[in-house]
Amino acid sequence: MSVVIEVEGLSKTFGNVRAVSDVGFTVTAGEVFGFLGPNGAGKSTTIRLLLGLYHATSGRVSVLGRDPTRDVVAIHRRVGYLPGELALYPKLTGRQHLDFAARVRGEVDHAYRDRLVDRFSAELDRPVRTLSKGNRQKIGLVLAFMHRPDLLILDEPTAGLDPLLQEEFARLVRETVAEGRTVFLSSHELDEVQRVVDRLAIIKDGKIVVTDTVEGLRRAAPRTVEFTFAHPIDPAAFAELDGVHVLSSADGRVRLALTGPAGPALRVAADLDALDVTARSADLDELFLTYYREHPTEREVRDAR
């Protein structure tokens, strides 16, 4: 598998503020790589460093085998970019934007472009300032995809799109990687990530906290188990088990988050004469939220899995 993006020890400082710090990850050809994190975590900064828009304070970046500080034109020829806060020229129409980019790129398949316009039912003939955010976003997506780039770098691509178009976007992404091309997308929406992403990195406060496949994360995600007892019980018996975290305990109901095997908790519950048990399967949302909320150290992250 050839490497499409390689980032090592990447840092960017604005004045005294460290926007990203020692970021590293690798994206290989033909995969959908998700870049996840809360707002302000450093997603857009990292993306701008990949595109040579920002100059890194330190670290190494390679995109399609080239260095964005030296070979930026060659990179841009093969990359499609959708900015996080897409700004178009308010007075121009969507068609004028697409024609302009096509003339500069010079190698645009117009039939493919028209198909994209149809799929997203993009409005091309009105000045952009009269369009809603979602309609502008469609133009941004066509701008990113229309020259069939080898690598797509999409910053929050589905922001403002309705659910039907989000589904259409997911299909387009799958088609793109099926052709051996690569998609790097940032998001703060878990739904989007679960739907399209193969592998992902979570960034928090400018640092990568975990990189894994969605399946790997799902295996590590906590399951929620709830026991009901005839009488109020002391949850301490559960709390001292490995891989068990007591979420709540009241009126004979105990809610646990399980990250280890279920046996020990079941044995404790059996000894206490549990009346009922319900279990919810692996919950990625819960896992993401722990990454988002807290500042887990490497050790805590390992423990959580």
Add this chain to the structure above:
Amino acid sequence: MPAEVTALDLRLRRRSLLGYTAGIVVYAFVVVAIYPAFKDDTSLNQFTKNGNAVAALFGANGPLTTPAGWLNANLYANFVPLIVLLLTIGYGASALAGQDEDGTLSLITTLPLSRRRLVADKLAALTLQAVPVSLATMLCVLIGHGFGLSVSTNGLIGVTLGVVLLGIDFGALALAIGAATGSRGTALGISSATAALCYLISSLAPVVHWLHPARYASPFFYAVGDGQLNRGLSPTDAIVLLTVAAALSISAVAAFDRLDVH
């Protein structure tokens, strides 16, 4: 893909370009058409006699009733450069810094165009924006021959070229400051203040003795302030104005290479 960015920026500025050009045509035509009413009014010359500093402040130096004196005092020493500078400084500040603040600069900086190429395209757009107002004024003045306002063609072409180059110089200054700071406001402010200072130096130097040597430091002196309407643009004038433009263009390229585009 020849100069697509130039064409795009000109299209975005089309309306203000047309507006200013139409405005200067009306104004220049009035200036030309009322000349016959003033040309024999020698009392008007009292205004600038003995080096009146207030008159000089508005760009009026020397006799006002000669064709060249009339055109200098009403057009070339003040209004025409002012309008051209409004256009070029405004564009220079918006072309990189302003578009970055609007967020649209990332649309073109992520296309397969080098930053050097982008600055070159923007400088071409800057140059083209200095032309319509200067050229329209020149045409109005040519019509002025019918109103007894005869100036040498060489002088008219010279001062027109001077105004265009002056516009490029200050526009390039705004472009370079914008590229260095990423701030439209800073670029506008510093460039406008510098232009105002240079204008004052060049206009007041003939009547304020201690300012006399300073006029060599003002681009206005090499464009409109040294009798260009009578004698044309000298090679020295052209070289100075072109050197300033080249130095600022190179600075803009160097600064833009280092700019973080949002």
